[in-house]
Amino acid sequence: MTFLQQSMLWGLLAASIPIIIHLLNRRRHKTVMWAAMQFLLKATRESRGKKKLRHILILTCRALGVAALVTAAARPLVSGLLGWGGGKPDLVVLILDRSASMEATPHSGTVPRRELALERIRDALADLGGTRLVLLDSASGQPQEVPSPDVLNQISTTTATDTTADFSTLASRAAEYLIETPGRAEVWIASDLQKSNWKPDNDRWTSVRAALASLPQPPKLRILSLGGEPSPNQAIRILSSRRAGNELVLDIEITRSEDSTAPLNLPLSSTMNGVRNMTNVTLAGQNFRFRKSLPIPPNQESGYGWLSIPGDGNLRDNAAFFAYGPSRPVKSLLVAPPGEATEYLSIAIAPGGHGGQSVERKDPAQLSRLELEDVAAVFWAAPLPTGQLSESLNRFLVDGGELVFFAPQGESNAEFLGIKWSAITTSEAGKFFILDSWDHEDGLLRDGLDGTPIPADRFKALKRRLPEGEAAVLARWDDGKTFITRRVVDRGTAWFVGSQPDYTWSNLGDADVLLPVVQRAIAEGAERFDAGYLANIGSRAAAPRPGESRTRLDDYGAPVPANEAFEAGIHRFGERTMALNRPAAEDDPEIMTREMLNNTLEGTGFSLFEDSRTTVSASSGPSDIWRGFLVAMLCFLISEALLCLPKRSSQATAEPGTRNPPVKA
Structure with a gap:
């Protein structure tokens, strides 16, 4: 109130x-x-x-x-957002979530959560005459004075976007703004409480809490969560895009919000260079990954397009955009001495039928420098590099390359990225080292897009070397020792595999394991060349470079010119063409719990208003309830008057015409 x-x-x-x-x-x-x-x-x-x-x-x-x-x-005024405490504030700083997930419509509703939030806030501020309103939206992150709550849903900085949100940064900017703004202030946050946007484990929240508490008049913090459960929704995403000769190969993921295993037949539309085609896909669960190849028309070195599914509970996640450029060969480098392992690796890197793939082998004994500008992946079956070679490989990783180390034959104490090889160990006579566990969803041994696992359970070894050092473990031997580890360096990845494709070591040379491992590393490394065509909205790559202007090329949806920097689509920056998509975090369904909020905003005294209404109504704003208190006053006074009435005597209550009986002596 x-x-x-x-x-x-x-x-x-x-x-x-x-x-x-x-x-x-x-x-x-x-x-x-x-x-x-x-x-x-x-x-x-x-x-x-x-x-x-x-x-x-x-x-x-x-x-x-x-x-x-x-x-x-x-x-008095009462409203869920205004709460039951405090008077009229001089200033309200509104932190508005404009992320893609805010366009989800609540269950049985037709209005997106963002629009519901704007209506609730406008109604809550309607009777607070004289209160200043400052908007801090999640897309631009810049404070903006709003002349009247009535124009909230009319300005461009409250429209829908395909961005993500960072509430720790937004709350910090709100505190900075309030430092130079005296008076009684409140901070209102309108959000769907998506965990990926709040990042409750971010250390920045500690400084946010301290900044708010240190203000001369710490503001009240009110959080508005809208709509309750979301409507059924499907989302499409392009995981990777690469050109292979005269085809564009897309790895695609479609997810749905319902927790159901019932098959769902979904029409998929693909538009490429203005030509549209329709196919059907069937979702058997909540997540479906598949690969789609689109033929590139002759004499078209570059182009763009998008994939789309029918509209549903969130219109911002029904399309994914792609672009491509001229075809280029995929080159890999193999650093290994002559031998059986080198032969098997050469075949796996550039097998027959994989046009455009080539491998160059270099003997580590004759290697003095590396030229890696046009290399997608490096396979290293030799002692770990040092000196200038190590520096070159570090730069290669930073630029997005893939680097795979296989256990070497020779002994060496060298380290790379803090990882070194243990001594060679040999299995007991008549026994093998067996691969016991590996990550089926991530890494070089992950399952295929259709869910088919790699037959890594057939892998066994007579010899092994363990990668030692701090790194993520992706596969282990049956005794719990490490087989594959991973170190991520900027855009690239370094892999350490504790065996080699030599039958005196193991059966890794079998194509059913080695081929997918090598080809996945090459495909991920080749993405650094295709990455120039793909970026996420809000990232540094999605912004024009100095001297470039932005132009929207596609006509999907209803583009808003004033909002194009925050919308997914095909954008041209000077001579560059980029396909910009919403960040992957916006498809994460996890929501902040009350316990998470309590820990994140500890000591701020925040209040949470969960509004499950799914429609906009004129009666959703604050209610002027002074008449109710007047009625209450009358009730209290009437009650007081009744209690003050004298109690009637027993003689007064007797029936008329009766007499008291005589009393005998």
Whole structure:
């Protein structure tokens, strides 16, 4: 509850007047004990408790009647967002979530959560005349003075976007703004509480809490969560895009919100260079990954397009965009001495039927420098590099290359990225080292897009070397020792595999394991060349370079010119063409719990309003309830009057015409 005439609340002190009068009246009478009175006191002792309770009720009704009158004069307003405390603020800083997930419509609703939030906030501010409103939206991150709440849904900085949100940064900017803005302020956050946007484990929240607490007048923090459960929704995403000769190969993921395994037939539209085609895909669960190849028309070295699914509970995740450039060969480098392992690796890197793939082998004994500008992946079956070679490989990783180390034959104490090889160990006679566990969803041994696993359970070894050092473990031997580890360096990845494709070591040379491992590393490394065509909205790559202008090329949806920097689509920056998509975090369904909020905003005294209404209505704003307090005052005064009525005697209640019976002596 908030009050338009907050100064009138000082009148609540008048509620103590009946109590003061009662106490003064008690001091006027002096008690004198005399003998005959003892009999009367004894006769009325049994009813004394009831009389005392009656007097307390009369006094309470008088005090509450005065308090209700004063409260009505203060013009109270009640609304879930405004809460039940505090007066009218001088300033409201509104942090508005404009991320793609805010375009989800609540279950059984038709209005996106973002629009619901704007309506609730506009109605909550409607009667707070004189309160300044400053908007801090999640897309631009810049404070903006809003002249009136009525224009909230008309300005470009409140429209839909395909961006993500970072609430720790936004809250920090709100605190910075309030440092130079005196007066009583409140911070309102309108959000769907998506965990990926709040990042509750981010250390920045510690400084945010400290900044808010250090303000001369710490603001009230109010959080508005809207809509309840979302409507059923499907989302499409392009995981990777690469050109292979005259085809564009797309790795695609479609997810759906319902927790169901019932098959769902979904039409998929692909538009490429203005030509549209329709196919159907069937989702058997909540997540479906598949690969789609689109033929590139002759004499078209570059182009763009998008994939789309029908509209549903969120219109911002129904399309994914792609672009491509001229075809280029995929080159890999193999650093290994002559031998059986080198032969198997050469075949796996550039097998027959994989046009455009080539491998260059270099003997580590004759290697002095590396030229890696046009290389997608490096396979290293030799002692770990040092000196200038190590520096070159570090730069290669930073640029997005893939680097795979296989356990070398020779001994060496060299380290790379803090990882070194253990000594060679040999299995007991008649036994093997067996691969026991590996990550089926991530890494070089992950399952295929259709869910088919790599037959890594067939892999066994006579010899092994363990990668030692701090790194993510992706596969282990049956005794728990490490087989594959991974170190991510900027855009690239370094892999350490604890065996080699030599049959005196293991059966890794079998194509059913080695081929997918090598080809996945090459495909991921080749993405650094195709990455120039793909980026996420809000990332550094999605912004024009100095001297470049932005032009939107596609006509999907209803582009807003003033909002194009925050919308997914095909954008041209000077001579560059980029396909910009929403960040992957926006498809994460996990929501902040009350416990997470309590830990994240500990000490801020925040209030959470969860509005499950799914429609916009004129009655959703603050209610002026002073009339209710006047009615309450009348009820208290009438109750007080009834309690003050004298009790009728037993003679007065007797029936008319009757006489008391005579008393016999």
